[in-house]
Amino acid sequence: MIKEVLIVEGRADEARIRASNIEADMIRTDGFNLRPETIEQIRHAYEKRGIIILTDPDRAGELIRTYLSKRFPEAKHAFVPRDEAVANDDLGIEQASPEAIRRALAKTRCATFLPVEEFTMHDLWRHDLNGSEDAAKRRAFLGSLLGIGYGNAKQFLRRLNHYGVSRREWDKAVARLDEE
The missing domain is CATH 3.40.1360.10 (Dna Topoisomerase Vi A Subunit; Chain: A, domain 2)
Structure with a gap:
């Protein structure tokens, strides 16, 4: 239960x-x-x-x-x-x-109450999660892997920083995203 x-x-x-x-x-x-x-x-x-x-x-x-x-x-x-x-x-x-x-x-x-600004918009740009033709699709896949759901770039960045995603989780998920 x-x-x-x-x-x-x-x-x-x-x-x-x-x-x-x-x-x-x-x-x-x-x-x-x-x-x-x-x-x-x-x-x-x-x-x-x-x-x-x-x-x-x-x-x-x-x-x-x-x-x-x-x-x-x-x-x-x-x-x-x-x-x-x-x-x-x-x-x-x-x-x-x-x-x-x-x-x-x-x-x-x-x-988290005190969100850590671990991730920036640069992280999204660097991995084609914003500003690219398939950015929305890539964010949806990565959001699924990380358990933070889909969001536009601004929402996605907020969730990365507010839901306790670690850099290690991020790196692992991005590596899997790039394999797909």
Whole structure:
């Protein structure tokens, strides 16, 4: 059983996680319709057990993640890569395979209060993660390897520095990216 409470968007996400044989308590946000009682329920879970935010890898999911991250700065984050969360012309956790969900939860990260500015935009440029034709694709692949999800260059850099990615993890992931 996962110690922390998973924060998911909807009933279908919750069902998919349960069908993936993952034992966890969950709270649904019901999309961005965060009612005061839902926020209070999340706050209680956050204070007692901790929370892991697992939202869809789309714009709405990122808005929910950002909103909750500001309210609950020590929340952990799990990201299912976009290409692993697509099926039936839909994008979301409910479309992800059980393996993709388990991998995302295994790579759970916590934002740090005092982010280390280990990485700079120069790192992204040097590895064609910004300003190149396939930069978005390369960031998506690297974000999947590192467990920080997809983001535009600015978001990606922020996640590298705020989610505790080490230079050693980076070097290993970039080497694998270059092999692909």
